[in-house]
Amino acid sequence: KRTVSLPPGPKPIPVLGNIRQLTPKELWIPATQWAKEYGPVTYLHVVGQGLVFVNTPEAASDLLEKRGPNYADKPQLVMVCDLCGCKNMVAFTPYGDQSRRQRRLMHRALGPQSIPNYHPLIESETHSFIRRLLVDSSKWIAHTRRYAGGLTLYVMYGYEPAQMNDPHLTLAEECVDLLANKITGGGGLWPVDIIPALKRLPLWAPGSGFLHKAKVWKAKMEEFVDQPYDYLKSTIKAGTAVPSFCSTLLMEEEREREAEKAMDIDATKVDPAKEAERKKAAELLEFDLKWTANSMYSASMDTTITATMHFVLAMMQHPHVVAKAQAEIDRVVGHGRLPTFSDRKDLPYIEAIMSETLRWASPVPLGLPHRVMEDDVYNGMFIPKGTLIFGNNWAMTRDERIYPNAADFIPERFLEEVDEATSKRRDPRNYVFGFGRRCVALLLIVIYRS
Numbered sequence: 168k169r170t171v172s173l174p175p176g177p178k179p180i181p182v183l184g185n186i187r188q189l190t191p192k193e194l195w196i197p198a199t200q201w202a203k204e205y206g207p208v209t210y211l212h213v214v215g216q217g218l219v220f221v222n223t224p225e226a227a228s229d230l231l232e233k234r235g236p237n238y239a240d241k242p243q244l245v246m247v248c249d250l251c252g253c254k255n256m257v258a259f260t261p262y263g264d265q266s267r268r269q270r271r272l273m274h275r276a277l278g279p280q281s282i283p284n285y286h287p288l289i290e291s292e293t294h295s296f297i298r299r300l301l302v303d304s305s306k307w308i309a310h311t312r313r314y315a316g317g318l319t320l321y322v323m324y325g326y327e328p329a330q331m332n333d334p335h336l337t338l339a340e341e342c343v344d345l346l347a348n349k350i351t352g353g354g355g356l357w358p359v360d361i362i363p364a365l366k367r368l369p370l371w372a373p374g375s376g377f378l379h380k381a382k383v384w385k386a387k388m389e390e391f392v393d394q395p396y397d398y399l400k401s402t403i404k405a406g407t408a409v410p411s412f413c414s415t416l417l418m419e420e421e422r423e424r425e426a427e428k429a430m431d432i433d434a435t436k437v438d439p440a441k442e443a444e445r446k447k448a449a450e451l452l453e454f455d456l457k458w459t460a461n462s463m464y465s466a467s468m469d470t471t472i473t474a475t476m477h478f479v480l481a482m483m484q485h486p487h488v489v490a491k492a493q494a495e496i497d498r499v500v501g502h503g504r505l506p507t508f509s510d511r512k513d514l515p516y517i518e519a520i521m522s523e524t525l526r527w528a529s530p531v532p533l534g535l536p537h538r539v540m541e542d543d544v545y546n547g548m549f550i551p552k553g554t555l556i557f558g559n560n561w562a563m564t565r566d567e568r569i570y571p572n573a574a575d576f577i578p579e580r581f582l583e584e585v586d587e588a589t590s591k592r593r594d595p596r597n598y599v600f601g602f603g604r605r606c607v608a609l610l611l612i613v614i615y616r617s
């Protein structure tokens with residue numbers, strides 16, 4: 168029998184729980200209001216499925232980091248994972264062998280030794296982006312999309328997209344939009360996630376609309392995973408592949424396999440058991456690679472586009488910030504060239520603008536849901552196994568105690584001299600990339616800074 172109660176939260180109605188409070192759009196706005204009313208950890212439920220919002224850095228660190236293994240799991244939501252076929256995407260793989268293999272691959276792609284290799288590419292892509300903006304700024308949204316998607320397509324698959332209307336990019340945009348705004352819009356919870364038996368509704372039955380949608384969306388998502396990977400395989404076959412995340416790992420694996428074969432004592436005799444083992448390992452690598460590359464591609468595209476667009480919006484609304492930024496660039500870089508990575512350390516105001524952009528409009532304000540693996544008790548509150556946990560980074564980046572006038576865009580707040588602990592506490596990168604099993608892009612930042 169439980170002696171501790173659930174975390175506080177808005178009052179539920181019988182059976183259906185908090186169904187009326189869970190808006191499908193901009194859930195972070197009411198979630199942040201609940202944080203103000205009920206405190207660092209808030210609880211709601213929909214027909215018994217618990218949802219916990221973690222609203223302060225301390226609670227996020229205590230639960231999602233210090234008790235990480237209990238909170239590293241991802242919910243296997245029926246609509247997203249099963250009906251729409253996304254269960255092998257990194258963001259949705261349960262804690263275990265597969266997620267560990269995927270993270271190993273990502274760390275190989277973004278390891279400390281590989282990051283500087285991407286700098287020339289990022290610089291040249293950024294410079295082309297700026298040139299395109301100058302030539303036709305009316306198409307700035309299309310240019311931003313091509314920039315964010317093009318970079319990842321090249322890094323992951325060695326594919327360089329066309330300037331406009333590229334088929335891979337068009338498909339990716341469609342699928343990323345599907346994933347973010349339709350399949351997982353509003354926290355990703357569908358009635359079928361609460362009552363899984365609904366997935367067996369016949370297609371003619373009233374209320375089966377979600378099944379029709381899922382069928383179309385699943386086919387699209389499969390095309391999204393296969394299309395760039397098939398392109399990559401065709402370039403390897405034709406001998407025209409350029410170094411990329413996928414080609415490098417596939418070729419490394421091929422070389423290892425050949426070396427292993429050559430080490431066999433009697434190379435003339437094929438050991439069928441060993442051969443079968445090698446084949447299985449190669450197939451597993453291909454599977455992991457295909458899904459990991461797609462996950463990084465999709466996870467990076469929308470977030471980078473969103474952050475870039477928020478930056479443009481902030482600059483349009485705050486011309487005095489643009490003027491100050493321009494003055495800093497002119498002073499440090501001069502007028503004869505564009506800034507490069509090596510200038511970054513000398514551009515503190517630009518760095519502050521980037522921090523403020525991430526803070527002011529966090530691209531993923533509630534993070535991605537994690538799932539509690541075992542019952543837990545935190546500060547006298549009971550968190551049941553199976554509860555979905557959201558790291559509410561919107562509430563953290565709107566905390567007036569750390570960010571006075573939090574709704575305003577003020578880069579100068581990051582230039583104020585503070586002690587190390589405060590500086591760490593106010594850095595939005597600690598929040599907007601999630602907690603525990605968090606965004607791999609953070610590796611780029613940690614490595615850049617160290």
Ligand code: HEM
Nearest residue numbers: 257258463466467470474531534535600601602605606608
């Ligand atoms: C401004 C840019 C970005 C933001 C704000 C952002 C934010 C996030 C957040 C909040 C999560 C959820 C972490 C959690 O579960 O707590 C996440 C996951 C993830 N992100 Fe990012 N991200 C960004 C860019 C990128 C980029 C450039 C990549 C690829 C290179 C990427 C790859 C991923 C992947 C693969 C995951 C899933 C990790 C896992 O579940 O193990 N993200 N991101």
